[in-house]
Amino acid sequence: MKIACVGGGPASLYFSILMKRVDPSHDITVHERNRAGSTYGWGVTYWDGLLNYLHGADPESARTIEENSAHWNSWEMHVHDGATVATVAGEDWGEGFGIGRHQLLDILTERARSLGVHIEFEHEITNQDELADADLVVAGDGVNSLLRERHTDRFGSEITVGRNVYAWLGTTKVFHSFTFTFVETAHGWIWCYGYGFSKDHSTCVIECSPTTWKGLGLDQANKADSLALLEKLFADTLGGHPLIAQANTEDGTYWLNFRTLTNRTWYHDNLVLLGDAAHTTHYSIGAGTALALEDAAFLANALHGETQLQTALARYDRERQAAIRPSLRAARYSARWYEDLPRYVGLPPEQLFELLGQRRSPLLPHVPPRLYYRLGQAADQFYYRLDQVTEQFRSLRNRGRRPDPGPHEPNTPGHPDEMIPR
Numbered sequence: 001m002k003i004a005c006v007g008g009g010p011a012s013l014y015f016s017i018l019m020k021r022v023d024p025s026h027d028i029t030v031h032e033r034n035r036a037g038s039t040y041g042w043g044v045t046y047w048d049g050l051l052n053y054l055h056g057a058d059p060e061s062a063r064t065i066e067e068n069s070a071h072w073n074s075w076e077m078h079v080h081d082g083a084t085v086a087t088v089a090g091e092d093w094g095e096g097f098g099i100g101r102h103q104l105l106d107i108l109t110e111r112a113r114s115l116g117v118h119i120e121f122e123h124e125i126t127n128q129d130e131l132a133d134a135d136l137v138v139a140g141d142g143v144n145s146l147l148r149e150r151h152t153d154r155f156g157s158e159i160t161v162g163r164n165v166y167a168w169l170g171t172t173k174v175f176h177s178f179t180f181t182f183v184e185t186a187h188g189w190i191w192c193y194g195y196g197f198s199k200d201h202s203t204c205v206i207e208c209s210p211t212t213w214k215g216l217g218l219d220q221a222n223k224a225d226s227l228a229l230l231e232k233l234f235a236d237t238l239g240g241h242p243l244i245a246q247a248n249t250e251d252g253t254y255w256l257n258f259r260t261l262t263n264r265t266w267y268h269d270n271l272v273l274l275g276d277a278a279h280t281t282h283y284s285i286g287a288g289t290a291l292a293l294e295d296a297a298f299l300a301n302a303l304h305g306e307t308q309l310q311t312a313l314a315r316y317d318r319e320r321q322a323a324i325r326p327s328l329r330a331a332r333y334s335a336r337w338y339e340d341l342p343r344y345v346g347l348p349p350e351q352l353f354e355l356l357g358q359r360r361s362p363l364l365p366h367v368p369p370r371l372y373y374r375l376g377q378a379a380d381q382f383y384y385r386l387d388q389v390t391e392q393f394r395s396l397r398n399r400g401r402r403p404d405p406g407p408h409e410p411n412t413p414g415h416p417d418e419m420i421p422r
């Protein structure tokens with residue numbers, strides 16, 4: 001099959017790798033408008049579930065990705081004049097990894113090339129007609145996909161613009177824990193979260209409401225002044241290290257509103273959407289890259305599992321959209337939690353931290369935060385007790401005896417699934 005992939009991001013590159021692995025006779029070209037080694041953004045996070053998935057799909061690239069990733073197994077939050085809450089990874093807060101976007105793209109590019117994929121850098125596709133000889137055209141050209149925009153009606157594209165503004169920055173401070181910091185200013189709250197992605201750099205995403213942004217003058221300040229102000233606001237967290245904006249951003253342009261994109265369908269004739277071109281997930285759940293890689297695997301599987309192109313694309317569309325729905329929902333609730341920050345930020349730090357971890361819950365926006373917290377605690381205790389009782393039954397059964405249920409077992413009412421510890 002002759003395949004043209006537009007965009008040399010994680011989605012297209014991984015798709016080209018998986019297609020070539022299964023059938024080296026595919027003729028695949030990836031067209032990327034930027035030059036090699038140039039990309040936007042800093043490090044991206046991912047979770048161990050993804051690593052297992054990648055090891056199953058292409059062990060070679062998975063190994064290199066793992067070797068080049070930073071790893072953390074603890075979380076901390078700073079708020080209210082230096083109060084700190086911290087936890088090690090466990091059942092509630094998982095372990096995580098960070099890898100530089102640059103690094104990830106270099107690894108995938110090299111792997112794709114080694115399998116015989118043609119990669120054309122500095123080749124912007126401005127019209128799908130340029131790719132008329134391809135059997136399949138893959139739009140992996142990101143959230144602003146030009147190929148998708150030509151068929152907005154057919155795809156049923158919808159974009160919702162987030163209220164808060166954010167900046168995706170880097171820093172030379174190396175965070176060993178995934179670190180959240182909430183700072184109160186005269187104009188409202190501003191917060192950042194940071195995680196390491198290499199031996200000498202971390203990502204630092206900063207977010208606030210538009211009122212705070214304007215109140216602090218960040219909408220007017222030039223790049224140097226606004227970075228200096230942010231460094232001052234987050235001085236304790238950064239420990240004297242600078243914040244760094246992407247080199248190619250002009251004054252103010254590194255502040256954005258997140259755009260959540262959905263598409264009713266992900267294919268049209270021989271054009272198929274992949275990764276951010278098909279859907280975006282708010283950065284606060286750290287999943288967009290992982291989902292883009294998984295999209296690639298789904299599409300490659302569908303293409304190799306079906307003989308007809310249209311049947312394969314329909315299967316990818318149907319199955320992948322269903323699989324991704326919980327992540328899209330979680331991302332919407334997580335974005336909303338930050339937009340509703342004033343609702344939570346007055347809680348005692350331990351409670352705030354707990355609800356920060358619960359921010360994907362669809363129930364949380366509808367239940368008073370303190371009550372939600374208490375219900376969560378009660379549910380934790382219920383499950384803890386249930387585990388103990390189950391264990392007791394199991395060991396007694398193994399000894400061939402019936403247990404004495406005892407008069408004091410708690411009579412705990414049922415509770416919604418959302419209360420189950422994360």
Ligand SMILES: Cc1cc2nc3c(=O)[nH]c(=O)nc-3n(C[C@H](O)[C@H](O)[C@H](O)COP(=O)(O)OP(=O)(O)OC[C@H]3O[C@@H](n4cnc5c(N)ncnc54)[C@H](O)[C@@H]3O)c2cc1C
Pocket residue numbers: 006007008009010011012031032033034039041043044045046123124125126140141142143145146166167168205274275276277283285286287288289290291292
């Ligand atoms: C602040 C922030 C933080 C994030 N953090 C995380 C995180 O921690 N973990 C995570 O998993 N995800 C994260 N993401 C999401 C992640 O960056 C994206 O979901 C991911 O990059 C999507 O990959 P993609 O290949 O679909 O698109 P992209 O990575 O956007 O790649 C698209 C490529 O297409 C190229 N292109 C576009 N148009 C054309 C054209 N016409 N011709 C040729 N080339 C073209 C572009 O130059 C680009 O290289 C974050 C996003 C943001 C905004």
